[in-house]
Amino acid sequence: DQQVKQNSPSLSVQEGRISILNCDYTNSMFDYFLWYKKYPAEGPTFLISISSIKDKNEDGRFTVFLNKSAKHLSLHIVPSQPGDSAVYFCALIGGGTSYGKLTFGQGTILTVHP
Amino acid sequence: EAGVAQSPRYKIIEKRQSVAFWCNPISGHATLYWYQQILGQGPKLLIQFQNNGVVDDSQLPKDRFSAERLKGVDSTLKIQPAKLEDSAVYLCASSGTSGLRGYEQYFGPGTRLTVT
Structure with missing residues (x-):
């Protein structure tokens, strides 16, 4: 039973372009959403993180979008840099579990080419 | 501030042997977590401590895994006896408990365990 899915195992992007990483979840009780690198x-x-009462949070080159009706979370990196090459995990809190427990997706490997 | 410390960084053992991992969280962090990350998967929570009490150990295979957090600071995770499927990276994390910042967990570098 995978409650959190990152359906793209890998993503390759040219330096300077936008990277978009996606995350889908099934449990509507998740109420706080994080991205880890x-x-x-x-x-x-x-x-970066976002609570369920918001639909967007921005921090420099990183923006997280939350679409609660679609149970979808995305991370935008603009502009992408070679140093952004890493594995990105979405991690969700809530869902009826203990306080602070993170439920992780499988991760997406981002490669930013110079 | 110093980060989360873990040791050893790497460990190779044979199946049925025992192994122990150590974690020192960020000073002042009351909550400590142990995660297991199998290759190609996201980290999975094994056990969560609040100070020296267990909050959640629902996914800890208690027939072979044990963990303790004496005095609410350092923690050890033990596997006895190890199985081949225990090969993974074991991550320790800690967090404070003040407001929303308490949700942000700080991870150590992990211990890569290989069971042969």
Whole structure:
């Protein structure tokens, strides 16, 4: 039972263009949504988040969009840079689970070409 | 501030052997998490501590996995005996509990376990 899905295992983008990473979920009780970035041999690092009362949150080059009716979350990176190449995980909180418990998607490998 | 520390970084053992991982969270963080990340998957929560009490261990295979957090600071995760399917990266994370910032977890570098 996968409650959180990132259907694209990988994404390749040219430097300077937009990267769009997607995440779908099934449980409408999730109420807080996060994106984490992971480099090889390192732990995930927090990138950006959004609560269920908003539909957009922006932080520099990173914007997260939430469409609650579609149960869809996306991360936009504009402009993309080679240093953005990493694995990106969406992680959701709530869904009837314990406080603070993160439910992760499978991850999308982003490669930004110079 | 210092990040989450984990050791060892890598461990290779044979099946049926035992192994232990150590985690030191960010100072002052009351909540500590252990995750298992199998190759190609996202991290899966094994156990969550609030100070030295267990909040959620619903996905911890208790017949072989155990964890403790003495004095509400450091934590150890043990596997005894290990199986081949335990090969994964074991991630420790911690978070504060003040407002929405409490949702943001800070991860250590992980321990890569290979069971042969």
